[in-house]
Amino acid sequence: MEAHRQKFFVTLEALRKLIHRQAIAHIRNVLQKLNPKDIAHLLPHFSREEQRLLFALIDDPVLAAEVLRETDQATQQELLSRQTPEKLIEIFREMPSDDVTDIIAILPEELAKQVLERLSAQEAQEVAELLKYPSDTAGGIMNPDFLALPETMTVEEAIREVRKASEVEMVFYIYVVDEKNHLRGVLSLRQLLLASPEQTLQEIMWRDVIKVNVAMDQEEVARIVSRYNFVAIPVVNDEGELVGIITVDDIIDVIREEATEDIFRMAGTDEEELLFSHSILRVARFRLPWLLTSLVGGIISSELIWRFNFVIRDLVALATFIPVIMGMGGNVGTQSAAIVVRGLATGRIDLALIGRTIRREVCTGLVMGGVCGVLLALVATLLHWNPLLGLVVGVSLFFAILVAATMGTLMPVLFRKLGIDPAIASGPFVTTANDITGLLIYFSLATLMLSYLL
């Protein structure tokens, strides 16, 4: 591993120096010797101008295509924005059509149109076909180039076909179809090797194929592939025709993307690609809306406390516990929401069986609220030598935690049922809601008890 990272930094430094010295021939030389995946990984560490220079120096369109496919979306956009449609077509010729589709989808509209016009008829049709599917569905991530053989073919013929099929990437399974292109079975390469040459595919194939529909959400596809440990899964349309395959490397990307998306949404932000952008104003513009939501929430909390200003005037100590009530509610709510959001994402929690989870979270909230409430009651009593103040603060914390645990659990569930990403539910939105309820409970209780507190 150290060797691996070391090589990375040595190459990075070498390229930086060569760019600085404008040693164009040298750079070309270095790039040619690198693995395209390593180039793709190096690129984001250069400035925008350097990225464009490096990419322009990759002469081989096969290499350029591979680099482009493997780099992240922010870098792709950078590299593509200045290309001519002709250069793009040259690169696209070396790419599977699912990757071409993904890239066309992020091109500026005018450029995308020009590129589409210049694609060959077959490619244009494949791309148009793929563009029909939303990018987060099985259809959107599938590869339409795959090896499918008729069920009546013999093993010997099949082996010949596999030898010929050099264009298809990563052949691990062979899909078997009937004359109408309906998926009928699957075979591993190894099964082909084990069978005798004259057997037909339908004699040796595995019939109980697990497949996904083009419209299935990519997260659900990822769950299925990882549950069954497949390296590829076939995609069929509503008529049962085999239309593509999804390979495990795309599944890994989906899992990473979805986890990142969840993490960012829970942290109150969004759009991985934009957060790693070179432009600070762009990053700020994307993070601000979430903060402004919080700001509005904070101002509401602030007004709420102002309504109770007479209580604070009488007993300033009450104001000092605002951070505890708010902070603890926020923490418990975030914990519960994280458990539900992640549980829903990994399939450990199922929406149809949510009752048990809700019960568990509420009961856990009771226990944790009890423990923290008692502790805070004791501390407050000792600090201000006022047992009634301790009681008010402790009871409020108990309820604030209970409410936060309940809301933290129910909100993601509700959001999911409404078709909104549940991860959003544990961001600033719910934290703010918890703050307001917590403060409301606290100051209401304090007002009720005020005559005894003084």
Place this chain on the structure above:
Amino acid sequence: MEAHRQKFFVTLEALRKLIHRQAIAHIRNVLQKLNPKDIAHLLPHFSREEQRLLFALIDDPVLAAEVLRETDQATQQELLSRQTPEKLIEIFREMPSDDVTDIIAILPEELAKQVLERLSAQEAQEVAELLKYPSDTAGGIMNPDFLALPETMTVEEAIREVRKASEVEMVFYIYVVDEKNHLRGVLSLRQLLLASPEQTLQEIMWRDVIKVNVAMDQEEVARIVSRYNFVAIPVVNDEGELVGIITVDDIIDVIREEATEDIFRMAGTDEEELLFSHSILRVARFRLPWLLTSLVGGIISSELIWRFNFVIRDLVALATFIPVIMGMGGNVGTQSAAIVVRGLATGRIDLALIGRTIRREVCTGLVMGGVCGVLLALVATLLHWNPLLGLVVGVSLFFAILVAATMGTLMPVLFRKLGIDPAIASGPFVTTANDITGLLIYFSLATLMLSYLL
């Protein structure tokens, strides 16, 4: 997809009814017909007693082994705790030794000892070998059963070997070694099919094998496998000997686990397995330490505010902005920390090149602090008709956001450098630190300006 989920619920309901009716023969029948991976996925939705009953009714040790391997750790522990060592040995015989090792690692100590004594000499040695590696390293997740062939072997002989190697799961690549078992090259099954029978493996193999060391962290392994789109990667020891392979299904588990761990740690909790446990007290016991950290932090904030009680007494409106200053600092800090934590995890941010990220986050903090500060200043001025109060509140918010963005970025970096999981840095610990700094800035500024504020 709907068909898939529907089948899941129908089976779940059917099994529940059968258990209720104690229809043992029927249950056996249903279980035999199910895919072991589906059983593994169903089990967590039953009560502990039902889980044990169902597992006991799986007579076939091959099926039992497969179910056990595929279910989650909480369920594994439940199922294993009541087994005899004899029954376990029977099941372990049907499992690859890396899975046996993982399970032995979670058995109660006494039972683990009894099982280890009863394993065959070869198995015991393999398990002992694997137990040496920490479970989160390449050595800990690798499978020691793989197909390695000598470089002098011919293609014809190699195909014969592949046919024989039925025990080895998922043969996609064939690793080529020299007489000292040093890894020399790699071949895909397809390359074998393409070559002529009399060629030797060293003539056709790919020599530039990307491999990982047994000691490499599993997250790093996952990054390499996903960068190069492999379906398996070879593991070598310090002497360069091939000792195991890691397949992509294990990589997917690693990616999921690490993402879940990050999410939970950022939300201020830990240990996925315990959070989904059936026992509320156990869940509460695991979530409480994080909350108590926050509670202590909250009490410190509370004491801090108390030090400024004279300011609040003079101007109660000041107390009402505590939630805004705290909440906004918390949000910005969480955003920045999430970006850094996730960037480090996915490899988009490299520790050696952290300078750019820090600059970007600090500058973004300046912009966001500026915007939010001005807005809050205006709102506070209007609400309390006091421009100086507005100024104090706005300037404090600006600094609170700037500090939070900076700390949210630096803390995960610092934690990583200290060898602590950076995700912890964005949990309650850092939120609390941000709360305290935010409040300190706010009340110090208010005290300074107090004579003008009234």
